Amino acid sequence: MLTIKNLVKRFGDNEVLKDITMDVGQGEVIAIIGPSGSGKSTLLRCINYLEEPDSGYINLEELSIDTTRANKKDIDRLTRKSSMVFQHYNLFKNKTVLENVTEGLIVTRKMKKKEAVEKARGILEKVGLLAQLKQYPATLSGGQQQRVGIARALAMDTPLLLFDEPTSALDPELVKGVLDIIKSITELNQTMIIVTHEMNFAKEVSDKVIFMEDGYIVEEGPPKEVFDHPKHRRTAQFIHQFD
Numbered sequence: 608m609l610t611i612k613n614l615v616k617r618f619g620d621n622e623v624l625k626d627i628t629m630d631v632g633q634g635e636v637i638a639i640i641g642p643s644g645s646g647k648s649t650l651l652r653c654i655n656y657l658e659e660p661d662s663g664y665i666n667l668e669e670l671s672i673d674t675t676r677a678n679k680k681d682i683d684r685l686t687r688k689s690s691m692v693f694q695h696y697n698l699f700k701n702k703t704v705l706e707n708v709t710e711g712l713i714v715t716r717k718m719k720k721k722e723a724v725e726k727a728r729g730i731l732e733k734v735g736l737l738a739q740l741k742q743y744p745a746t747l748s749g750g751q752q753q754r755v756g757i758a759r760a761l762a763m764d765t766p767l768l769l770f771d772e773p774t775s776a777l778d779p780e781l782v783k784g785v786l787d788i789i790k791s792i793t794e795l796n797q798t799m800i801i802v803t804h805e806m807n808f809a810k811e812v813s814d815k816v817i818f819m820e821d822g823y824i825v826e827e828g829p830p831k832e833v834f835d836h837p838k839h840r841r842t843a844q845f846i847h848q849f850d
């Protein structure tokens with residue numbers, strides 16, 4: 608359902624994504640691993656145009672975008688097809704938990720407030736935050752804030768969900784609760800790309816692992832192969848750091 612071809616992204620002279628080509632099937636869960644600075648976040652951000660690629664193609668469902676000549680209408684369609692869960696949650700600090708989730712539904716999806724609230728409540732219940740609806744993000748634990756971030760992404764009902772190191776900012780004791788919620792989403796035939804340093808989690812939930820380094824995809828394959836029998840020395844070195 609997603610095909611990326613020859614994607615290139617530069618920041619000034621720094622070529623951060625160098626010819627990225629990848630395929631994601633409907634319902635697949637992709638884990639992206641790799642060292643800091645290898646371009647993982649930039650790749651996710653290009654997929655929903657939080658960053659504009661310099662060149663390459665992004666095909667998502669029926670949309671085909673040549674990023675060198677994309678028009679506003681296509682970009683708009685593309686951005687509506689994915690939602691992102693950020694490392695640092697990126698919640699609206701001056702909005703309540705409930706408002707954080709309804710905002711996109713009301714503003715972007717033009718949903719009536721009553722309907723948006725109903726929908727948001729249902730999703731917040733699933734992530735265990737019904738008791739915190741009226742609280743502001745600052746009053747929540749990191750784990751609770753990230754669950755709001757997940758609820759907000761889920762509420763948009765996008766064909767693709769993007770997770771950028773969703774547990775990296777959390778205190779260790781809060782990681783498992785958030786991973787469990789993400790894991791429960793993987794069981795819903797939802798297409799997901801998850802950037803993570805949680806190797807056991809990646810191994811457990813993903814259909815395919817992609818190892819990135821220095822703006823390239825070095826290796827990709829089923830988790831058992833990439834983790835247990837990496838083809839490249841750099842993949843093996845990277846993975847062994849987590850042993």
Ligand code: ADP
Nearest residue numbers: 618621623641642643644645646647648649650
């Ligand atoms: P990762 O997520 O794998 O750690 P990133 O995609 O965040 O890597 O960053 C890859 C490279 O791009 C890094 O060298 C980083 O400094 C650079 N970079 C990322 N975002 C920007 C930006 N907005 N402006 C300039 N350089 C950036």
Ligand code: MG
Nearest residue numbers: 647648649772
């Ligand atoms: Mg990153």
